[in-house]
Amino acid sequence: MTSDPADLTAADHLDAAREMAAANRPFLAHLLAEEAARRTSDPATAAGIRAAFRDPALTREETD
Secondary structure, three states: OOOOHHHOOHHHHHHHHHHHHHOOOHHHHHHHHHHHHHOOOOHHHHHHHHHHOOOHHHHOOOOO
8 A cells, every 4th residue: 555645546446445335335435436437547437437336425315
C-alpha cells in the first residue's frame, strides 16, 4: 500500500470498492467506484464500473 493517495490506481480503488460492498458499506463502495471510474481511460469500462456500484441514495427505499 502506498502512503500517497495520488499513487493509487483505478484498480486499487475498485478493489477497495469491492471490499466495502462486501462489508455492507454501499455508499463508501459507490464513492470508491466513482473514483475508479474517473481514473479509467476507457468510457465503456468506466460505465461498467458505475453500473456495478450504483449510488445507494438513488436506490434506497424508505421503510417505517
